[in-house]
Amino acid sequence: MNPERTRALALIEQTAREVADAIARGDLPELRFPLRSLANVRYEPGGGFALGPATKTRSLSAGGARSFAQALRMMTLSHQMLRDDDFASKREAYYVSKNWGDCRFESQPESDEIIDDLEALVSREGLVREHLGFFPEEHAGSVVGMLTVVDTDPETGETVEVDCRALGRGAYSIPRSVEHLSFRTDAKFVLAIETGGMFQRLHSHRFWRSSECVLVEMGGVPTRAVRRFVRRLADEHALPVYCFVDCDPYGIANIYRTLKVGSGNAAHVSAAFSVPTARFLGVTPQDILDFGLQDATHPLVDVDVKRAHDALEHDPFFAAHPAWSAALQQMLAMGVRAEQQALAKWGLNFVLQEYLPRKLAAPEAFLP
Amino acid sequence: MNPERTRALALIEQTAREVADAIARGDLPELRFPLRSLANVRYEPGGGFALGPATKTRSLSAGGARSFAQALRMMTLSHQMLRDDDFASKREAYYVSKNWGDCRFESQPESDEIIDDLEALVSREGLVREHLGFFPEEHAGSVVGMLTVVDTDPETGETVEVDCRALGRGAYSIPRSVEHLSFRTDAKFVLAIETGGMFQRLHSHRFWRSSECVLVEMGGVPTRAVRRFVRRLADEHALPVYCFVDCDPYGIANIYRTLKVGSGNAAHVSAAFSVPTARFLGVTPQDILDFGLQDATHPLVDVDVKRAHDALEHDPFFAAHPAWSAALQQMLAMGVRAEQQALAKWGLNFVLQEYLPRKLAAPEAFLP
Numbered sequence: 001m002n003p004e005r006t007r008a009l010a011l012i013e014q015t016a017r018e019v020a021d022a023i024a025r026g027d028l029p030e031l032r033f034p035l036r037s038l039a040n041v042r043y044e045p046g047g048g049f050a051l052g053p054a055t056k057t058r059s060l061s062a063g064g065a066r067s068f069a070q071a072l073r074m075m076t077l078s079h080q081m082l083r084d085d086d087f088a089s090k091r092e093a094y095y096v097s098k099n100w101g102d103c104r105f106e107s108q109p110e111s112d113e114i115i116d117d118l119e120a121l122v123s124r125e126g127l128v129r130e131h132l133g134f135f136p137e138e139h140a141g142s143v144v145g146m147l148t149v150v151d152t153d154p155e156t157g158e159t160v161e162v163d164c165r166a167l168g169r170g171a172y173s174i175p176r177s178v179e180h181l182s183f184r185t186d187a188k189f190v191l192a193i194e195t196g197g198m199f200q201r202l203h204s205h206r207f208w209r210s211s212e213c214v215l216v217e218m219g220g221v222p223t224r225a226v227r228r229f230v231r232r233l234a235d236e237h238a239l240p241v242y243c244f245v246d247c248d249p250y251g252i253a254n255i256y257r258t259l260k261v262g263s264g265n266a267a268h269v270s271a272a273f274s275v276p277t278a279r280f281l282g283v284t285p286q287d288i289l290d291f292g293l294q295d296a297t298h299p300l301v302d303v304d305v306k307r308a309h310d311a312l313e314h315d316p317f318f319a320a321h322p323a324w325s326a327a328l329q330q331m332l333a334m335g336v337r338a339e340q341q342a343l344a345k346w347g348l349n350f351v352l353q354e355y356l357p358r359k360l361a362a363p364e365a366f367l368p
Numbered sequence: 369m370n371p372e373r374t375r376a377l378a379l380i381e382q383t384a385r386e387v388a389d390a391i392a393r394g395d396l397p398e399l400r401f402p403l404r405s406l407a408n409v410r411y412e413p414g415g416g417f418a419l420g421p422a423t424k425t426r427s428l429s430a431g432g433a434r435s436f437a438q439a440l441r442m443m444t445l446s447h448q449m450l451r452d453d454d455f456a457s458k459r460e461a462y463y464v465s466k467n468w469g470d471c472r473f474e475s476q477p478e479s480d481e482i483i484d485d486l487e488a489l490v491s492r493e494g495l496v497r498e499h500l501g502f503f504p505e506e507h508a509g510s511v512v513g514m515l516t517v518v519d520t521d522p523e524t525g526e527t528v529e530v531d532c533r534a535l536g537r538g539a540y541s542i543p544r545s546v547e548h549l550s551f552r553t554d555a556k557f558v559l560a561i562e563t564g565g566m567f568q569r570l571h572s573h574r575f576w577r578s579s580e581c582v583l584v585e586m587g588g589v590p591t592r593a594v595r596r597f598v599r600r601l602a603d604e605h606a607l608p609v610y611c612f613v614d615c616d617p618y619g620i621a622n623i624y625r626t627l628k629v630g631s632g633n634a635a636h637v638s639a640a641f642s643v644p645t646a647r648f649l650g651v652t653p654q655d656i657l658d659f660g661l662q663d664a665t666h667p668l669v670d671v672d673v674k675r676a677h678d679a680l681e682h683d684p685f686f687a688a689h690p691a692w693s694a695a696l697q698q699m700l701a702m703g704v705r706a707e708q709q710a711l712a713k714w715g716l717n718f719v720l721q722e723y724l725p726r727k728l729a730a731p732e733a734f735l736p
Contacts, residue, residue, distance in 0.1 A: 081716075086572075086716060086717070087568075087569075087572070088712070088716055089565035089568075089709065091565060091707070091709045092565060092569075092709045092712040092716060093712075095664055095707075095709050095710050095711075095712040095713050096712050096713065096715075096716065098663055098664040098710075098713040099713050099714065104663075135565070135568065137563065137564055137565040138564060139507065139510075139564050139585075139587050140564075142507075142541040149536065149538060151535075151536025151537055151538065152536065153536065153574075154537060154572050154573070154574065155573075155574040155577065160534055160535065160536040162534070162535055162536060162538060166528055166530070167519075167528065167530055167540070168517065168519025168520065168521065168528040168530060168543070168549075169519055169522060169543040169545075169548070170517060170519065170530060170540050170541055170542060170543050171540075171541035171543070172535070172538050172539075172540075172541065173510040173538055173539035173540065173541040173585075174538060175536070175537040175538050175539070175568065176564070176565075176568050177537075180537070181536075195505065196505055196506060196507050196508075196544070197457035197459060197460060197503070197505040197544075200455075200457075200503065200543065200544050201455075201460075204455070204522050205522070205523075206521075206522065206523040209523065217507075217541075219507050295466055295472075296463055296466040339459070339463075341457065341459045341460045341463050342463050342466075343463075344456070344460040344461075344463040344464050345463050345464065345466040345467050346467065347464075348449075348454060348456055348460060348464065349454070
């Protein structure tokens with residue numbers, strides 16, 4: 001068992017012991033969880049979103065008995081999974097409860113709520129949901145390039161090495177939890193790409209070989225596993241991370257911002273699931289001018305404009321970076337957005353032969 | 369260049385020559401494409417949807433000049449890609465046109481329409497869009513198990529072998545076109561799985577090793593690349609294909625039906641992008657009773673009921689199979705649906721230890 005799982009197990013046992021002790025003393029037992037709401041969230045420019053000190057309590061009162069029991073049951077499930085080296089998706093955890101009699105959850109938001117509370121609890125110790133055995137359901141993204149992923153066969157315990165340069169036109173599909181992986185790499189940087197089409201283009205042309213990099217297909221807003229995977233590469237191998245997405249408010253304020261600082265409604269895990277060193281390679285509004293893409297743009301629609309204004313007015317990340325405010329204002333003034341595939345206007349491989357080399361020659365100019 | 373690409377190239381050249389000859393003769397040149405509409409679609413119980421004999425014509429008339437020129441331009445792009453061993457997503461092809469002056473497309477549906485016409489044209493020769501160099505954008509799904517994928521490095525031409533048993537907890541991410549792949553396998557069957565969570569569970573517990581199979585994560589309705597990948601395994605290695613999805617009208621009438629007979633609005637390629645030998649392992653409405661899942665179900669909502677009635681009344685696949693009509697009627701009578709994760713009610717690994725072994729002991733009982 002890895003050290004984080006051992007610590008998670010100890011935390012569950014300690015919490016359970018406190019409940020047992022309270023009962024033995026004749027006190028009403030209670031479980032105290034960090035409060036997960038925007039009111040209890042801080043933005044730390046160097047790091048990302050972080051949880052404040054406020055807490056909420058589940059106690060064994062008349063009104064709270066069921067939810068108290070459910071929390072203990074969920075801790076028991078986590079404890080079993082950690083001992084058995086097993087895991088469950090949040091959806092599966094919900095279904096497991098169907099055999100809990102009166103404690104069963106009626107809907108998944110109820111069970112998710114308790115899993116999120118448990119995660120907030122262990123986040124105080126630098127742990128995340130995956131360390132408790134709860135995995136996300138979503139597909140996690142793909143990787144190729146100058147990287148060897150070191151894993152173990154969960155059945156035989158043998159070491160398994162996946163050479164991400166030796167997958168043909170295929171790719172390494174990131175598992176739903178990446179905590180147990182380690183890496184060997186002599187890459188110079190990580191390029192995190194929004195669309196599968198662009199990923200396949202750069203991969204098929206062996207851009208990772210000529211540029212000595214790792215390519216990551218995010219496929220839209222990056223999942224927890226993708227962010228954690230990239231974060232670990234950035235931290236443990238000191239790799240710069242460059243983000244290559246569409247020039248639109250979604251690419252910037254959703255995809256890039258989530259990669260860089262995490263998700264606003266999961267601030268208790270942003271520290272682990274964000275890549276604070278990430279920089280924005282493009283496509284920038286200025287690129288539309290610099291690379292002559294004006295006639296390959298699309299007008300901003302209402303939802304784009306709303307998203308840009310939301311970012312400018314309500315998102316502490318953009319408020320903290322004048323360069324970003326200026327870029328979003330420029331996009332609004334131009335009234336257009338451009339997809340990364342728009343570069344194909346100058347030929348299918350313009351992106352490989354011109355755009356990326358020119359941009360990568362001056363990473364210090366990337367947006368923060 | 370593989371034989372299919374060579375044939376595609378020859379077809380384009382022949383079509384272009386006919387246009388040139390017509391012009392040389394002083395005739396109005398025209399391009400004739402198969403008509404892609406439901407009126408020109410047949411369902412063949414043994415195979416799937418197939419295109420009928422009707423055609424439509426694009427000619428160099430006053431009203432049709434632009435679309436005629438666009439079709440020729442798109443054929444030229446395909447021709448270039450085939451010679452250069454390159455490819456484009458439909459989105460990229462649209463953007464390439466931005467440099468075509470008056471021939472440029474104003475919106476992607478226009479360019480998709482022409483690509484689909486070209487595909488329908490070459491489908492008469494058993495070819496598909498991928499053979500023309502046009503790849504889908506979408507993420508294609510993941511694979512693990514008793515399979516070695518044989519590919520070539522597109523840059524060096526070296527043979528690359530990916531052992532899908534040696535990827536740790538990760539997986540092989542299927543590329544967007546699989547025509548160039550070949551396979552080595554001693555698997556007994558292919559299990560095509562709807563959800564990523566279930567795929568990760570079976571993979572982490574090495575179900576593919578104990579059951580000697582290949583696991584495919586479809587992640588919802590299978591993409592063209594997934595269907596083609598599975599089809600090639602079924603055809604070239606005589607592997608039975610079993611489908612494991614949620615027991616709901618979407619899992620049955622969308623995911624499974626698309627895997628088995630193809631997509632109704634792309635009948636011209638169903639022959640290549642379907643798996644006619646696929647069988648439905650589960651979850652069936654009867655499984656809800658046989659495996660005691662009643663209290664882990666959800667009531668059918670309006671969209672479920674509508675989808676089931678649509679399938680029963682309008683889909684020739686279900687009309688052709690009384691066992692399917694009966695199963696859908698049973699679901700409607702029960703008024704509930706069940707997800708594959710609902711099996712977790714009996715423990716996280718009930719699916720591995722009980723459900724799948726019991727089902728796999730009698731594949732002849734699978735729904736058609």
